[in-house]
Each structure stands twice: as C-alpha cells, then as structure tokens.
Amino acid sequence: MTGTLRKRDVAILLIGFAFLYVPIALVVIYSFNASKLVTVWGGWSTRWYGALLDNAQVLDAAWLSLKVAFLSGVFSTILGTMAAIVMSRYGRFRGRLVFSSLIYAPLVMPEVIMGLSLLLLFVALDMDRGFWTLLIAHTTFGLCFVTIVVNAKLAGFDRSLEEAARDLGASPIGAFFQVTLPIIAPSVIAGFLLAFTISLDDFVIASFTTGPGATTLPMRIYSQVRLGVTPEINAISTLMIGTVLALVLFGFALSRAFRGGGGAVGRA
Amino acid sequence: MSAGKPHRRKLGTGQRVLLAVPFLWLLLFFAAPFLFVAKISLSQAVAQRPPYEPVFAWSEGWNVFVEKLGQLSLSAYGLLFEDDLYLASYLGSLKLAALATLIGLCVAYPVALAMTRAPRSWRPALIVLAIAPFWTSFLIRVYAWIVILKDEGLLNHLLLSLRLIDQPLQIYATDWAVLIGIVYSYMPFLILPIYNAIDRQEPQLVEAARDLGASGLSAFWRVTFPLSLPGVFAGALLMFIPAVGEFVVPDLLGGSDTLMIGRTLWNEFFANRDWPTASAVAVIMLLVLLVPLLLYERNEMRISETRR
Numbered sequence: 001m002t003g004t005l006r007k008r009d010v011a012i013l014l015i016g017f018a019f020l021y022v023p024i025a026l027v028v029i030y031s032f033n034a035s036k037l038v039t040v041w042g043g044w045s046t047r048w049y050g051a052l053l054d055n056a057q058v059l060d061a062a063w064l065s066l067k068v069a070f071l072s073g074v075f076s077t078i079l080g081t082m083a084a085i086v087m088s089r090y091g092r093f094r095g096r097l098v099f100s101s102l103i104y105a106p107l108v109m110p111e112v113i114m115g116l117s118l119l120l121l122f123v124a125l126d127m128d129r130g131f132w133t134l135l136i137a138h139t140t141f142g143l144c145f146v147t148i149v150v151n152a153k154l155a156g157f158d159r160s161l162e163e164a165a166r167d168l169g170a171s172p173i174g175a176f177f178q179v180t181l182p183i184i185a186p187s188v189i190a191g192f193l194l195a196f197t198i199s200l201d202d203f204v205i206a207s208f209t210t211g212p213g214a215t216t217l218p219m220r221i222y223s224q225v226r227l228g229v230t231p232e233i234n235a236i237s238t239l240m241i242g243t244v245l246a247l248v249l250f251g252f253a254l255s256r257a258f259r260g261g262g263g264a265v266g267r268a
Numbered sequence: 269m270s271a272g273k274p275h276r277r278k279l280g281t282g283q284r285v286l287l288a289v290p291f292l293w294l295l296l297f298f299a300a301p302f303l304f305v306a307k308i309s310l311s312q313a314v315a316q317r318p319p320y321e322p323v324f325a326w327s328e329g330w331n332v333f334v335e336k337l338g339q340l341s342l343s344a345y346g347l348l349f350e351d352d353l354y355l356a357s358y359l360g361s362l363k364l365a366a367l368a369t370l371i372g373l374c375v376a377y378p379v380a381l382a383m384t385r386a387p388r389s390w391r392p393a394l395i396v397l398a399i400a401p402f403w404t405s406f407l408i409r410v411y412a413w414i415v416i417l418k419d420e421g422l423l424n425h426l427l428l429s430l431r432l433i434d435q436p437l438q439i440y441a442t443d444w445a446v447l448i449g450i451v452y453s454y455m456p457f458l459i460l461p462i463y464n465a466i467d468r469q470e471p472q473l474v475e476a477a478r479d480l481g482a483s484g485l486s487a488f489w490r491v492t493f494p495l496s497l498p499g500v501f502a503g504a505l506l507m508f509i510p511a512v513g514e515f516v517v518p519d520l521l522g523g524s525d526t527l528m529i530g531r532t533l534w535n536e537f538f539a540n541r542d543w544p545t546a547s548a549v550a551v552i553m554l555l556v557l558l559v560p561l562l563l564y565e566r567n568e569m570r571i572s573e574t575r576r
Contacts, residue, residue: 009382013394016379020401020455023412026422030415038415039425083290087572090287093279097569099287102294104568105561108506110513112530113550116537117301120547123318124304140297143290151572172282194403201405204515208537218407225411225520229418237408244403 028241031234038229048235058220058236065200065217068131072138073196079139080146080191081184085176087147088154106144114141115208122209129211137209138202142195149194153187186255193251197244302554309547310340320543344548353532354549358556360527364443364518365511368450369504375451376458376503381492383459384466398463402456410449410520417445417521441523449517454510458503465499466492502571505564509557529553 031049035042052058083103090096106114118137122129161183165175181188203218210216217240224233279287311320322336348354383394401409416422417440424436439445469492477487515530522528529549537546 006385009385012378012382013386016375016382016459017397019375019452020398023409023416023452024401024404026415027408027412039418039420039422079290079293082286086287086290090279090283093287095291099291100569100572101565102291102298104565106294106298108509108561108564110510110530110553110557112513112515112533113305113553114298116533116546116550117305118297120304120308120543121297121301136297140293143293147290155572197403201407203407218405221407221411222516225407225414229411229415233411234415237405237411240405240408244405248400248403 024241027234028238031231031238033231033234036231038231038234048231049239051232052235052239055232057215058217061215061217061220064131064214068134068138068216069196069199072135072142072199073192075135075139076142076146076195076199077188077192080143080195081150081188083143083147084150084154087151088157103144103147106141107148111202111204112208115205118205119208129209130214133209133211134206134214134216137205138195138199141202141205142199145194145198146188146191149191150184150187153184157183189251189255193247196247200240200244305547305550307340308543309344309551310342311544311547312339312341312343313542313544318543319541344544345552347545348548348552353527354529354552357527357529357532358552361512361514361529362556364446364450364526364528365508365514368447368454368511369508371447372451372454372458372507373462373500373504376455377462377500380459380462381466383463395460395463398459399456406453407516409453410516413445413449413452413521414440417448440521441526443522443526445521446518446526446528449521450507450511450514453517454507457506461499461503461506462496463499465496465502469495498567498571502564502567505560505567509560509564512557513553 030038032044032046033040033042034045034047083099087100087103115137118133118140119129122133127133157180161179162175165179166172170178201218202216203222206216207219207222210219217236221233221236224230308320311322313319314321322339324333324336328336379398383391383398386394414421418424419436419438419440421440423439424433427433428436439448473491473495474487477491478484482490513530513533514528515534518526518528518531519534522531533546533549533553536542536549
C-alpha cells in the first residue's frame with residue numbers, strides 16, 4: 001500500500017494528530033503566560049517556574065515521586081524481565097495460564113480496584129503506609145508492562161545464539177548476561193522507561209496505597225486542579241512533560257548505542 | 269533436546285526460581301488482595317481503626333475465629349440494591365465507557381488506516397507520535413481539557429472572539445466533557461492495535477479484490493475491514509475495561525450528576541470512609557467486567573501464542 005497516501009489521508013493524519021497534541025501544546029504554551037488569568041495571554045514569562053521553586057510542598061512531592069518511580073522502575077524491570085523469559089522460553093508448563101493471566105490482568109484492571117485491594121492487603125498485614133507501600137504497588141503494575149515489552153522482543157529472538165554460547169561452555173546465567181541481555185537491552189530500557197513514567201503519573205493507586213506524609217506529585221497536582229486552573233499547574237505539567245520527553249530521548253539514544261553492539265553480536 | 273514435542277516440560281531448579289519470583293510477587297500483591305476485598309465487603313462499617321469489623325487476628329484461636337465468622341454479613345450488598353445511586357453508577361459507567369469506545373473507534377480507525385498508507389519511511393515516526401501521548405501524564409492530559417472546555421476556557425474564548433457563538437458553550441462539567449476526556453485519554457490504546465491489524469494484511473488481498481472489479485470502497489469494506497476486526501476488538505477491550513472504572517475523568521471533567529462507578533467507589537472510601545460498601549462496589553464491578561476481562565485475556569494470549 002506504500003505510496004498511495006492521498007490528500008484525504010494526509011488531512012486525516014493532520015486532524016488526528018492535532019487532536020492528540022493541541023491540548024498538550026496549549027498547556028505548555030500557557031505555562032509561559034505572564035497573565036494570572038489562564039485564558040488571557042499576557043506575554044511570555046517564566047514567572048510561574050520561579051514560583052514553583054519556592055513551593056516546598058511541590059518540590060517535596062516531586063522528589064518523592066522521582067524516588068518511587070526510579071526504584072519501582074528498577075524492580076519492575078528485574079521482575080518483568082524474569083517474567084518475560086518465563087513467558088517466552090518455558091513453553092507449556094503447569095500454571096502457564098494462571099501466570100499469563102496475572103501478567104495481562106493488571107494492564108486493564110480499573111485503578112480504583114487495584115488501589116483498594118492493595119490498600120486492604122497492607123492494612124491486613126499491618127504495614128505502615130507510605131514510601132514502601134507505594135513502591136510495592138508501583139512495582140506490581142510496572143512489572144506487567146515491562147513483561148509485555150520484553151516478551152515481544154524475546155519472541156522474535158534467534159535462540160541459536162544462546163545455544164551457541166551454551167555449546168561454547170557458558171552457564172545459563174552467563175549466556176543470558178553475555179548474549180541475550182545485550183541483544184534485548186533496547187526493550188529492557190524501554191520497559192524501564194515505561195514503568196518509570198507510569199509510576200510518575202499514577203494518581204489513583206498512589207492515593208489508596210500511600211499514607212500521611214508521603215504525598216506524590218500527581219496527588220499534589222490533583223488537589224491543586226480541584227481548587228481551580230492556575231498557571232502554576234501549567235508550569236508543573238510542562239516540567240513533567242519535559243522530564244519524560246528528555247528521558248525517552250535519552251533511552252532512545254541509549255538503545256541505539258546498544259543496538260550497535262547487539263547488532264555486532266548478531267552478525268558475528 | 270528433541271524439539272517440537274508439545275509436552276509439558278519439567279523445569280530445572282534455576283528455571284523454577286526464575287518463575288517463582290515474579291509469580292509469587294503477583295500472587296501476593298495482585299491476586300491475594302482480592303480475597304481481602306471480598307472479606308471486607310462482608311464486614312460492617314464501624315467508627316474505629318480499621319473502620320470495619322470483624323477484624324481477624326491470628327493469635328485469637330479457633331473459637332474466636334469461628335465466632336467472628338458469624339459476624340460476616342451481606343449488609344453492604346443489601347445497600348447496593350436498596351440505594352438507586354449504585355445501579356445508576358454502574359449503568360452510567362457502562363453507558364459512557366461504551367459510547368466513548370464507539371466514538372474512539374470512529375476517530376482512531378481512519379487515523380490508523382491513514383498511517384498504514386503512509387510511506388514506509390514515515391511509519392516509525394507516526395507510530396511514536398501515536399504512542400507518545402500515553403507517556404504524558406494522564407492527569408495532565410485530562411487537566412488540559414479543563415483549560416479548553418471551561419465556560420471561560422480557550423474553546424469558548426476562541427469561538428466567542430470569532431463570533432461563531434454569542435453564549436459560551438457549556439460542555440465542561442457535563443457527560444460530554446467526560447466522553448471527550450475518555451476518548452482523548454485512551455486514543456493511543458486504540459490506534460496501535462488497529463494499525464497493526466491493518467499493517468499485517470497482505471497488500472495483494474486488496475489488489476486481488478480490485479482486479480476482480482471491486483471499487484476501492486467495497487474492497488475496504490469486504491477485505492481490509494473484516495480482517496482488521498481482531499485489532500479493533502483488542503483496542504476496544506483495552507479501552508472499555510479500564511474506562512468503566514475510570515475515576516479521574518468523571519471527577520475532573522464531569523458534573524456532580526455524572527455518575528460513574530469508579531467515582532462512587534472513591535467517594536465511599538475517601539469521603540464516607542465506608543470500606544465495606546467500597547469493597548462491595550469493587551466486587552460487583554469485577555463481576556460486571558469479568559466477561560470482557562476474560563475475552564481480553566484470551567485475545568492477548570492468542571496474539572502472543574501466534575507470535576511465538
């Protein structure tokens with residue numbers, strides 16, 4: 001179908017992507033608005049970013065969110081990669097159906113249900129709610145996303161490379177770290193970034209599973225949004241969008257670097 | 269090892285560890301919590317910490333356990349049937365989620381189709397553009413629509429200054445705003461599966477249809493569209509299931525009369541501190557979503573099996 005892109009298709013693409021991006025662009029543009037009234041343009045200014053730096057509550061929340069996102073991203077990546085190896089390599093083992101159900105269900109499970117159920121577990125186990133319970137909650141759904149991303153890569157992976165390494169005397173663990181991991185690295189990085197951003201974004205599950213003194217950035221944003229639209233929220237939003245964009249670009253560059261190395265292994 | 273035999277494999281010790289760690293994690297933190305939801309839904313709300321009874325303790329012994337078991341009741345479920353609020357919330361959720369999914373498909377399908385017609389060199393960029401909003405905070409994307417749709421928001425500002433309307437449109441705080449918010453937020457989930465389903469098709473199929481005299485339109489409706497239905501189905505479930513339990517969109521964009529079950533559950537839990545009722549709401553929501561959930565899981569597993 002290549003090359004049959006007609007004017008109508010171009011128009012559809014333009015309208016479709018405008019629908020996706022105009023709202024986000026407006027938030028970013030209006031974060032530089034000098035006027036206190038959100039819908040009135042008063043010239044360019046960075047005053048709302050300056051105001052953010054003085055807002056200790058927002059800074060504390062941002063720091064907590066980044067810590068939880070990073071650590072839950074790391075744990076999700078480790079557990080999710082393990083689960084992906086199980087999904088793609090173990091064939092039909094007993095319990096496979098249960099295992100893959102447990103991987104797929106959290107991806108669509110309404111957040112209020114997951115949040116409530118985790119909270120009730122933490123209460124039953126008498127765990128203090130805060131940083132650690134947030135970390136557990138975010139690791140749980142993050143690992144499922146990592147599994148899906150890494151599993152897709154492993155499914156299209158040439159297993160003869162691993163077998164060659166084993167024939168040459170590598171242990172299963174050695175073969176994984178020296179052969180498999182460098183090749184699947186781009187998707188492992190993508191999985192980490194996905195888990196990281198989803199944790200950074202999560203509002204509903206965090207509201208259930210956190211405790212006093214551990215307010216995440218989305219919770220802070222939500223309570224400000226409920227009070228009304230302010231230019232400061234636009235500024236926080238823009239910073240969050242910028243952070244994720246920078247991370248994705250960084251991850252993309254890192255993947256390319258790995259792909260260079262992995263490609264060399266693939267050709268060898 | 270002889271390959272290809274479809275037998276169940278015996279796993280080695282290392283393999284078992286690799287399986288056990290994520291498996292146990294998900295059993296403990298995803299599956300087991302549902303038992304607590306079920307248990308609390310059979311309890312009664314009380315004004316203490318934790319705000320329900322009975323509370324079981326391991327140390328109390330068998331007799332106390334049995335005695336407390338007798339205190340469990342269906343009263344929270346009784347409330348769900350007595351008060352119209354709950355039924356209206358479930359129906360409102362199903363209605364809005366279904367409508368949003370339908371509207372979403374009508375928007376996403378043409379975009380996905382146009383993407384498959386773009387030159388190969390554009391495709392990776394288009395795919396990234398379609399997914400990227402998913403990487404942007406959900407809360408912020410919903411918030412953006414408050415800025416746009418409010419009575420004194422950007423849309424009304426624009427339309428008023430163009431003199432297309434003389435009264436601000438009241439979209440914000442209505443079900444329409446909720447529909448727009450859900451369609452917008454879940455758009456990436458729809459575009460991608462549909463794109464994949466169309467892109468996988470052999471271009472020769474449409475060519476053959478055209479050679480046999482079908483018009484472009486009829487080739488689309490009789491070949492491309494039916495073959496893309498698995499993708500449509502996958503995307504629709506991926507959107508519909510979480511949308512039914514959506515809290516953020518109805519809470520931020522909806523009016524006080526926008527009843528959705530995720531919001532009702534939230535209010536029971538946070539505003540009324542009625543944990544048993546919130547749990548009962550969750551149990552019934554899960555039962556309502558069981559069929560779409562099973563369909564979704566079967567679909568995903570079939571896709572991942574054929575890929576292997």
